[in-house]
Amino acid sequence: MIPAAFDYYRPETMDDVIAILQEHGDDARVMAGGHSLIPMMKLRMADVPHLIDLQAIDGLSDITIEGNRITLGAMVTQHDLIAHDGLTAAAPILQETALQIADPQVRYMGTVGGNVANGDPGNDMPGLMQCLDATINLIGPDGARSVAARDYYESAYMTAREDDEVLVSVSFDTPSGGHAYEKQKRKIGDYATAAAAVQIANSGGIVASASIAMTNLSDVPVWSDDAAKALIGTSCDADAVKAAVAAMLGDIDPSEDNRGPVAFKRHVAGVILTRAITRAWSRTTSRA
Incomplete structure (x- = not known):
């Protein structure tokens, strides 16, 4: 379908983007890489009379590592996350996650901002950003504001971003310790x-801190404080892991679809x- x-708009300044959003209200949408929005438009799941492309806005593709703080511009692609050596050294979970998103063609165009912004419960980056306790940075007609990733998602495709605001970056402290991103999907390119x-x-030998988030098991990403607390202070033995899993299973709310029934x-x-x-x-003694 088409x-x-x-x-179609391709503004060169953020002021122009905001002006278009204010003029057209709910009829206007911002596009980063387009790999979330365009398929929805083709399937007529999204009606977008006014499409604003961010490709010409300077600075949105920057990756910044300053001291202990990492900032990813909204137009940073999944491929950028994979290829940036400094970022991989500072936060290797980003590369590990990006490598499991779709396929290389999608990763060259799909962006962090697009993956984070629209509230698709199947996207990988929202749960990761909650795990990293990231801050989502927005700009609108009233200026800049920031929202914690753990507070940003309200329900499927509903977020704390106002219609006349643009997600410009995400930022978080450099994570410490061991990391992992595990994903089960039916085939390459599918949602988890x-x-x-x-x-x-x-x-x-004791868990000093932990952060755990899961994807596509509710209408929002699920960061579980109880799951993390089940590990902290333990040696991360089998009983502790079982307790953390039990806590997470109490927080998720999956629904049946073509990926399987709820029990599965x-x-x-x-x-x-x-x-x-x-x-x-296993990675807490050395970065892998």
């Missing part, structure tokens, strides 16, 4: 049946999370 007719992002810090998804979630915790803990 999308319904729309007006279940995916888990895990960061764990080891202090003398919950089983897969437990298997994937166990693998992710185990692999992250």
Whole structure:
């Protein structure tokens, strides 16, 4: 299918982007890489009379590592995450996640901003950003503001971003300890049946801190404080891992679809999370 007719804009300043959004309201949408929005337009799941392309806006493709803080511009692609050596050294979970998104053709065009912004519960970056306790940076007619990734997602395709705001970057502190991103999917290019992002810090053989988030198991990404607390203070033994999995299973709310019934998804979630915790803990003595 082809999308319904729309007006196309390619502004060169963020002020012009905001002006178009204010003029057309709900009828205007911003496009980064287009790999989330364009398919929805083709399937007539999204009606976008006014499409605003961000490709010409300077600075949105920057990757900045300053001290302990990392900032990714909205137009940074998944391929950029994979290819940036400094970023991989500072936060290797980004590369590991990006390599599991779709296929190389999609990763060359699909952007961090597009993956994070629209609230698609199947996207990989939202759960990862919650795991990293990232901040989502927005610009609108009233200026700039930031929203914690853990507060940004309200329901499927509904977020804290206002219609006249643009997501310009995400930022987070450099993660420490071991990491893992595990994903189960039916085939290359498919959304996850279940995916888990895990960061764990080891202090003398004891879990000092942990962060755990899962994808496509609810209408929003699920960051589970209880799952992390089940690990902290333990040696990350089998009982602790089981407790963390049980806590996460209490927080997710999967629905039946063509990826399987609810019972199957919950089983897969437990298997994937166990693998992710185990692999992250194994990496706490050395970055892999």
